[in-house]
Amino acid sequence: MSTDDRGIGSVLVCYVQTLCSRNTMSKIKQIMNGVEPMRSSSKPRSGPRALGLVFILAGACAWTTLAVQAAKTGSQFLLGPDLAGIERWEEKSFEGNTRYQKVSLGDKTALQATSEDSASGMFRKQRIDLNAFPTLTWQWRLEKGLSDLNEESKAGDDFAARVYVVVSDGWFFWQTRTLNYVWSSRVPDKQSWPNPYAPDNAVMLPLRTRRDAKGVWYSEVRNVQQDLKRYLGKHYDEIEAVAIMTDTDDSGGSATAYYGDIYFTQENVSP
Numbered sequence: 321m322s323t324d325d326r327g328i329g330s331v332l333v334c335y336v337q338t339l340c341s342r343n344t345m346s347k348i349k350q351i352m353n354g355v356e357p358m359r360s361s362s363k364p365r366s367g368p369r370a371l372g373l374v375f376i377l378a379g380a381c382a383w384t385t386l387a388v389q390a391a392k393t394g395s396q397f398l399l400g401p402d403l404a405g406i407e408r409w410e411e412k413s414f415e416g417n418t419r420y421q422k423v424s425l426g427d428k429t430a431l432q433a434t435s436e437d438s439a440s441g442m443f444r445k446q447r448i449d450l451n452a453f454p455t456l457t458w459q460w461r462l463e464k465g466l467s468d469l470n471e472e473s474k475a476g477d478d479f480a481a482r483v484y485v486v487v488s489d490g491w492f493f494w495q496t497r498t499l500n501y502v503w504s505s506r507v508p509d510k511q512s513w514p515n516p517y518a519p520d521n522a523v524m525l526p527l528r529t530r531r532d533a534k535g536v537w538y539s540e541v542r543n544v545q546q547d548l549k550r551y552l553g554k555h556y557d558e559i560e561a562v563a564i565m566t567d568t569d570d571s572g573g574s575a576t577a578y579y580g581d582i583y584f585t586q587e588n589v590s591p
Contacts, residue, residue, distance in 0.1 A: 396453050398444045398562050399582040402429045405444075413440040415569040423578075428537070430461070430578040433481070433566035437574070441565030443486075448559050448584050454545040455587045456562070458483055459580030461537045465530060466505040466573050474516045478568050479503055480575035481528075483582070485544055486561040487552070496560075497521045497552055501542065503528040503577070512551055523551045537580065543589050 399405055403422055411420065416438030423432045431442075460481050469476035481503040489495040500515070504526035515522035525547070527540055548556045566577050 395583050395585045396446075396448060397581070397583040398446055399431070399458075399579070401581060403431060406431065408446075409442045409444045411440055411442050414567070415439045418566050425461075425578065428580065430580050431564075432576065432578050433564070434576045435480075435566045435568040435574060437569055437572045439478075439565070439567035439569040441563050441567070443561055443563035444582075445561045448562075450545040450548075450556060450558055453584035453586055454543050455541060455585045455589050456483075456485065456544045456582070457539065457541050457585060458582040459537050459539050460503070460528075461578040461580075462503055462528070462532070462534050463576040463578065464574065465503070465534065466568065466571060466575050468506045468530070469571055471502075471504060471506070471508070471524070471526075472513050472516060475570055477516055478505075478571045478573065478575075480505065480566055480568075481577035481579070482565050482567075483540075483579075484563050484565075485548075485559045486563065487548060487556045487559050489554075494521075498523075499544070499548055499551060500524045501527050501540065503532075504530065506530055525551065537578075541587075541589055544584075546590070 397405060399409070406422070411417070416436075418433050418435040418438050418440045420440075420442055421432050423430055460483065462480055465480045466478055469478060471477060471479070479500075479502045482500050484498050484500040486496060486498050489497060498518075498521065500522060502524050507529045508526045512523050512525045514520070515524055527542075528538060532538065544559065545556065548554065562582060564579050564582075566575055568575050
């Protein structure tokens with residue numbers, strides 16, 4: 321992705337088709353600090369990484385609700401066992417296309433993501449009440465990682481795996497923000513850092529590093545509401561979307577990762 325486009329990061333858009341020139345898009349992305357109006361195809365090298373995928377909140381968006389099922393199970397599944405619910409996820413391309421496909425790994429069904437000098441993500445538009453379901457749980461596995469990158473720079477803003485949540489501070493797209501849980505290609509000396517393309521709108525948290533074993537499933541449990549307060553500096557009652565992405569376009573490398581169940585629970589854990 322180009323430097324400017326990355327500024328847009330990834331913006332989970334509620335289908336706002338913006339017919340802008342690349343230069344115009346780049347400026348918008350920079351203003352948004354990585355929040356980019358998403359288009360259904362061939363985006364300029366926008367910074368999907370910067371924001372990961374960020375929703376451009378348009379008032380007329382149709383949000384799905386699983387309140388009844390959630391009340392029964394105590395969880396809200398966005399991606400369930402055997403990839404249940406995958407049909408509600410949509411792909412957005414920023415630079416080329418990461419290949420996402422359903423595969424079997426032993427007795428587990430997973431979503432395989434293979435990126436070769438490309439960047440596209442999968443997102444699920446789903447408003448989640450964090451007061452009722454504050455904790456996000458997911459499984460991921462790294463098969464092929466990236467080389468030691470300076471991930472705080474635009475040239476190194478690539479991740480073999482990332483899961484992120486999208487929140488809004490208002491009705492305009494530049495008020496969209498993201499919290500990115502990433503699998504780092506190095507061993508960062510910081511707990512978090514601002515995305516190089518969207519320093520005001522996106523924060524990166526390295527949960528896994530190059531020290532973690534490949535070919536092994538890891539389960540993550542994060543209190544998203546507490547993380548948002550800690551890293552974005554504000555209390556949020558809800559999120560607007562969740563996204564995953566494996567991207568390698570800045571470094572020109574290749575990576576393969578797997579994603580499993582993704583769901584919110586009522587459990588109130590500490591970060």
